[in-house]
Amino acid sequence: MTSYALRFTYLVIQMLQRSHLPPDTSNVVRPDIHASISRGTTCLPRNESACKRDKVLIWFGTLANPGYSAYSGGLDTSTILKWLILEGYTVVAFLGNCGQAEDFAAVEKKALALGAERIVIEDLQQEFVDELIFRAIQCNAIYEDRYLLGTSLARPVLARALVRVAHKYNCKILSHGCTGKGSLSIIAPWRMPSFFNRFHRGRQDLLKFASENNIPVSSTPKAPWSQDDNLAHCSSESGILEKPDMPAPKDVWIKSVDPLDAPDVPTKFSVTFREGIPVKLEVEGGETVTGSLELFKALNEIAGRNGVGRVDIVESRFIGLKSRGCYDSPALTVLRLAHIDIEGMTVDSKVKSIMSWIGNEWSQCLYNGMYFSPERELLENSIIFSQKHVHGTVNMMVYKGAAHVLSRSAPESNLYSEQQASMDTLEGFSPEDTSGFIAIQAIRLEKYGAAKIQHGEPLARGL
Template structure:
C-alpha cells in the first residue's frame, strides 16, 4: 500500500501524540491534520492547538463534542443499563466510536487518505478506533504507530522528542505513576503503581470523587426526571444532556459515589486492572433502573436484562457501528416509550440509593398489592389454578422419577 499523503491524527497534545505527529511527518513525509476532542476530560485544550500549530500540523481541529457524546452515545447506552462484567460502566469504550467518527469525517473533508491514533498494541482502544473507522469507511487507511515504530521505551520516546525539538514537560522526563483517560462520563487510571491487583490503589489516584469516609456526614436527596428513558432534569431543573451529566458528576463526586477497582478481561485476551470513577453515571444507572421498575412490563424488563450483557460486550469490544448493536438498540429504544417520571435518590458515603419513584405511566397498582381489603381488584382464588397449571410438568417429572426408582 502506498504511503499516505495526508493523515488525520487523534491528538491530545500530550507527549505520545506529539511524538506521533512528528513521526508521521518524518516517516511518511505526509501532511498531518490534528483532531482534538473536548469530551469533558476537564483539561484546557487550547494548548493542544498551539502545540499542533508549532509542530507544523497542516490543519487543526479542536471541537467541543460533549453534547453529542452524551446525547448520542452515553444516553443510548444507559437506556440499556449496560454494564461490562457486572461492574464497569464502559466510560472509555463509549467515547472511542465518536472520536473515530470525527476522524473519518474530517478525513473526507480535507481529502486525507489515512487516520492515525495513539493506542498501543496491547489494549482495547486500538480495536475500538479501527473497527469504527472501517465500519464508516472501508477504504480508509489506519496508522497505528505503536505497532510500527521502534520507540519501545520511555527513554527512546524522550530521545526522539529531544532530537526533533518536541517540548517535554519536566514531570514527563520521569516515569508517570499511572496513565489516565478521562471524559465527561468517567476517569480511568491504569498501569505502573496500579499493576499489582493485590495492592490497594493510592489515594492520589482518585480525581473525581472524595473518599466515602470523607464525604458529608449528612445525606443529600436529589430528584432525577426522565422522559422516554433519558434523564432530562435534576431537582426540577431542565438540563441538556452534557449539563445533566456534569451536574450528576458534581453531586456523586461530592458524596464519594462511583469508585470502582476492577480487573477486567480485555478483548485482546489479557486481564488488566483499572481504577474507574463514574460518579454521575452511577447515579444515572441507579435512577434509570428505578424508573424502569414502575414503567416497564416484567417481560420487557427481563428481556432487556438478558440482552444487556451482549450489548455491553459489543460496546466494550468496539462494535458500536455493527448491525447487531444497531438491532439491539432498536429493541432497547422501543422499550423506553413510557419510561418517563421522577426518581428520588439518597446520596450518602459512597452510596446512591433509590428512596422514591413516581410516573404517570406507572404499572404499579396499590389496589392489587395491598395487604388490606383490595375491594375485589384481585381474586386470590385464581392463584390456585395458576399454581396447578404451572406445577403440572413438575408433578409429571416427579411421578416418572418415583416410578423408575421403583
C-alpha cells in the first residue's frame, strides 16, 4: 500500500507497452514522462490545457474526455471523482472485485450519484488467487521478513483490468486516487497545483470537501486511517497509525478476531499441496474444500476466527521512507507456514537455499511494482521448476492467534528417509565416512586459526 502510486504506475506502463493501443494513443510513453521514471524525479504536465490537447494516456492524472478513474469508493477517489466532474471532465469509474468486503451495489449507486458517466465492476477473484496469491505461496513470498504482500499481489490483476476496460470504453487518460506524498505520482491530481492547493491539509481537507458535497465516505475525522481490503489481506495505515508508539485501534482489524476473544478450542485441519499449490483443505470433523478460490476463502474464515494473521510493522517504502502498516492476512499466514513445512520434506537443501534468495527477489519485484518485467518472469520460471516435486499434506492447528504445524507427510518424496534419520540404527551409514568429511572441512579452519595466532588474536576468551 505504501508508495502505491509509483508502483501501480509502473504496472500500468508495463501493461500498456504489452497491449495494442488505439492509433491516436500509440505514442503513449511521452519522452518527458519516461525520462522522469528513469531519473527518479517527478514529472508534471507542461500545463493543463496542453495536457487536455495531447492524445495520450496519462497515468493517475487529469482526465480528458472521456476519462477513466480507478474507483474504490474511498475518501481520495470519491473526492477526486467529484472534483474532476466539477472541473468539467467526463468520468468512467472502475472497480475491481478482488474479494474486498464491499457493497458493490452501493458503490455503483454512489459513483453514479457523484456524476460518473458509468461504473464498470469486474470480478477478479479467481485470477487473483490462481495467478498471484498461490504463486506467492510457492515462493514463500515476504517483504522485510514480516509483510506478506497482500496489496502488492492485487496490483497486477487490477492494472491488467484497468487497461482492458480503458480500451473497451476508449478512455485516453487514466487517473488514480493515490496521494502524492512519498511517491512518484506521474501527472496525478495530487501533483496538480489546482488540486493540491485546495486539499493541502490532506485527509482533513478531503473530509471537509466530502461533507460539503454530500459525498459519503467510510473515513471520518475520528477514524482517519486508510484501509485496503482484498482476499489476501486488509491493510491499514495513515492517520493515528502514523504514531508508531501508539497501539493500533481494534477497529483496524477486520479479517481476524482479537486472539483474546478467539475460541477456547483449537481448530485442526490439513492442507494438501501439488507442485507447491494448495489443492485440498480438510477440516477435522467438517468440510473438504478443493476449489482454489473456495479453499482460500475457507482458510481466511477459519484462521480469522481464531485470531491468526495480524502483523503491525514499520516497513521501508520503495523510495526509502519508513511507514507503519497494520496487515491482517489469515489465510496467507497459514498457507505460507504450511508450504515452508512441506518443502522441508520435498526440496533439496541446496535448491531450498537458492530458492530463499529467489523468493526474496520475487517479493521485491512485487513490492516495487515490477510484476510485468523480464526479471519477474525469470524468477518465476525458477520457482515453478523448484516446485515440481512439492507434493504432500500438512496437518495444522490454529488457536488464539497462532498457527501450528502438527505433522506432515510426503509419500512421493524420497528425500526424507526415516531409516537414515534414525538414531537407533547405523544401517546404511558408516561412522568412518565422517572422518574424511571432517578432515576436509578442517583444512580451511586450521589455516584460519593459524592466521589468528600469527596476528596475536586469541581464538577464544581466556586463551
